[in-house]
Structures are given as C-alpha cells and as structure tokens.
Amino acid sequence: MQEQDFPTYAVVVAGGSGSRMQAQVPKQFLPVGGLPVLMHTLLRFQAYDAHMPIVLVLPAAEIPTWQELCLQHDFKVKHNVVAGGKTRFQSVQNGLAALRSFEDGVVAVHDGVRPFVTQEIIRTAFETAHDKGTAVVTVPLKDSIRRVTGAASKAVNRNAYRLVQTPQCFRLPLLRRAYEQTESAQFTDDASVVEKFGHKIHLVEGAYQNIKLTTPEDMLLAEAFLAAEQAGQKQ
Template sequence: MLSPDLKKYAIIVAGGSGSRMQAARPKQFLLIAGEPVLLHTLRRFHAFSPEMPLVVVLPETEIAAWQDLCRQHQCTIPHRVVTGGSSRFQSVKNGLAALEAEEDGVVAVHDGVRPFIDNVLLTAAYSTAAQRGTAVVAVSLKESIRRVRGGSSKAVDRSAYRLVQTPQCFRLPLLRRAYAQPESSLFTDDASVVERFGHKIELVEGSYRNIKLTTPEDLVLAEAFLLQESSVPKTS
C-alpha cells in the first residue's frame, strides 16, 4: 500500500488538437455524456484522492476556453492550470515547475484524454512507484504484430511487447532530476525520459478500458463505457 507519508500529485497533460479526431475543437474539450473529456479525467483523480494537488497543462491559446468550460459545467474540482510548451517534454517540465515547492511524494503524469482510469489502477500505480520509484501502466497486445522493413514483413512474438498507457508514476525527486536532462528526440514518453536517466521502469497492469481518445470511433466507445457505468447499481 502507498505510505500515508508520501503525498500524491498528478500532472494532466492536455495539449492535443482535434486533427485525427476530425473535430473543430481540441479533443480534450469534446463532450462525452454532456461534459468535456478533460473534466471526466479530472473527476477520476479527484475521486481517488480529493486532497491531491492537480496540475493541468494546456496550450496558452486554450486556457481561456477551458476556463469558460469550467464555468459552464460548474467545475469545482481544485486544480492549477499552467501553460504547456512546444513539446510534451517541455509541457511536463512546466507541470513539474508548478510543484517546485513540494519536496517528495509520488507524481502521476497522465493524458488528459484518458478519462477511464479507475481507483484500482491508480492505487497500483501510485503504490508501486512509492516502493520502487517508477510505475508505468501497460497492457498486453491482443493482436498479432509484424515488423516491417523495406518491402518485407516478419512475424514478431507479441508476448515480448506491451502497449504503454498512462498514468506513468514516479517519485517526485526522480522525475525532477530526469527532466533536468536536455530534451532528446528519443523521448517518446515520461518513462523514456526516466529510463535515459538510468532508472529501471516498473510495469503495472493496465486496463483495456483505459483508452486514449484519438479518433471519432473512440468517442463512440467512450459514450458506451459511460452508459455502462451509469447503469451499474452503486454499492454502499
């Protein structure tokens, strides 16, 4: 279990556009079940730990739009909004700067357009990072894969691979030190930044429901997930 002495934090990166979603507005602002995707994501973290400091990283040009949405949907979840950078690396670095007064704890970096995290997944990720320094959520591949080189392809053993999701959790001092490195084109996510810094990455079992909303088909699936959740009786 996560030590009560280790504080929890979350940096929610929401810098996507609506290009692959074929939408007129950024995908984090699209509505599912009548509310913005980003609000659903915030609510999951807040429900998991109401005292957790939440940092939302947005492009500067989208901050006013998010503030308007918060007013429209009466969002009362405490969170700090910071301006993102020109890359995900810079955006996460800006998010970390918002926590500069904090000394230690476990911080999760999460995609703003993954609104289906749950308490079981979050507990596992935060607890593992508290004990081992890192915890990256990932799932096994369901389908066969092939490696393509030039004009040929070859079957690859899918059991040797995992699909990486977020949250990716780290001890706060470790993530700070890792992000003090110069940015590299080899950095594809936070785990790759920490790994380049020389720290082993621990994998935590993820969920196939923890989808990243990227294309119009994902919105259909998201609505179905929310409808299913609303129809399940709550237990006391």
C-alpha cells in the same frame, strides 16, 4: 479515496489538436455524456484523493476556453492550470515546476484524454512507484503484429511487447532530476526520460478500457463505457 500515507500529485497533460479526431475543437474539450473529456479525467483523480494537488497543462491559447467551460459546467475540482510548451517534454517540465513547493512523494503524469482510468490502476501505480521509484501502466497486445522493413515483413512474438498507457508514476525528486536532461527525440513519454536517466522502469497492469481518445471511433467507445459505468452505479 486513497489509503497511502505518502503525498501524491497529478500532472495532467492535454495538448491534442483534434486533427485525427476530425473535430473542430481540441479533443480534450469534446463532450462525453454531456461533460468535456478533460473534466471526466480530473474527476478520476479527485475521486481517488480529493486533496491531491492536480496540475493541468494546456496550450496557452486554450486556457480561456477551459476557463469558460469550467464556468459553464460549474466545475469544482480544484486544480492549477499552467501553459504547456512546444513539446510534451516541455509541457511536463512546466507541470513539474508548478509543484516546486513540494519536496517528496509520488507524481502521476497522465494523458488528459484518458478519462476512464480506474481507482485500482491509480492506486497500484502510486504504490509501486513509492516502493520502487517508477511505475508505468501497460496492457498486453491483443492482435498479432509484424515487423516491417521496407517491402518485407516478419511475424514477431506479441507476448514480448506491451502497449503503454498512463498514468506513469515516479518519485517526485526522481522525475524532477530526469527532466533536467537535455530534450531528445528519443523521449516519447516520461518512462523514456527516466530510463535515459538510468533508472529501471517497472510495469503495472492497466486496462483496455483505459483508452486514449484519439479518433471518432474512440468517442463511440467512450459513450458506451460511460453508459455502462453509470448503469452499474445505479444497480
């Protein structure tokens, strides 16, 4: 349960098709430990604050499937479902529109297929965004990297780079204003939108376990992570 004395909100964006997952259903609906990935994700935010307004953004065609899954699993996490747009930018805009009745506070935008975000990461991101306006979760690179130009490549310092995760948290009025900009191909995530709007992006530490489930190998890791968590809870 959160301890902050400021309002918090979550916009969970789930628009993946599952093509890289080589699955017949969207990856956010694939089961992990018998429960769809997306349900695990929403449960993380409910565990942080049972009263936090949660907006789930799904492709319109997938909303009936989600509703059926909620009935099938007797899923009780309170959330508001809205249809996404053609792009992630438009989907986040739609998610923010569902929070129009709220004036201030901090909003987290999170990938629906990152079901292992920890309570500590959520708390740190919210607190940092409340204090500084922005907070983007990242982790250092583990592997060496090379910059490729045509047929040539050159080693670069991996310590100068970070892998970006979610949640990405912002003061709600700031993110609203940033998303009033004209959409650009430069906008790869919420941080890039806010950065183009002229605000500094503050980084907070993530975790390698906070993976985005994208490929079949990721599902094996997800089952292992969940089993380890459940074993730890029983001790």
